[in-house]
Amino acid sequence: MSSQVLVEKKKLEHPPRDIRYLGDRDLRQSAKRVAQVDADIRQLVREMLQSMYTADGIGLAAPQVGVQKQVIVVDCDLENPATPPLVLINPAIKKFGGDECTYQEGCLSIPGVYLDVKRPEIIEVAFKDERGRPQKMTAKGIISRCIQHEMDHLKGVLFVDRVENHLALTEELTKQGFSTKDVKSML
DSSP states (O other), rough: OOOOOOOOOOSSSSSSSSOOOOOOOOSSSOOOOOSOOOOOHHHHHHHHHOOOOOOTTTTEEEGGOOOOOOEEEEOOOTTTTTOOOEEEEEEEEEEEEEEEEEEEEEETTTHHHHHHHEEEEEEEEEEEESSOOOEEEEEEEHHHHHHHHHHHHTOOGGGGGGOOHHHHHHHHHHHHTTOGGGGGOOO
């Protein structure tokens, strides 16, 4: 099974898509379901992957590049060119499992900010792949966390909205030149 969206895992001088930053209204909108997985969606996925690799990211959601569609890409094995990225279209978490774990997260839309976020350790997620075929997988560890983080973007939620330590949040955002007024706390 070869992917139709493989791209080289390298930095480009000019990535095809600009990543939006905290404060941009595109990041706070809910993405729409993809009606049909076609060549345009596969091209979007290619461009998202190229932009993600250029920014040294392990995950990217379409709203982060200004496209309000339920498309996310994940690659937690950047060093291995043989490992294909995950492409999740219209993803839905069917089940949570394991303990809630706290782990430091960052985001390409909030560069330089890394803070602890609590999330379930294991998820079962249903989605369509880049060919439009229904898929289901169980993810744990960093892949589970990355999928949950990117799926939040599809609902207009950013990881800073889930940070419990408001003092650290304020310090980190201020240090990187972001405003706390752009955080929409979920706690």
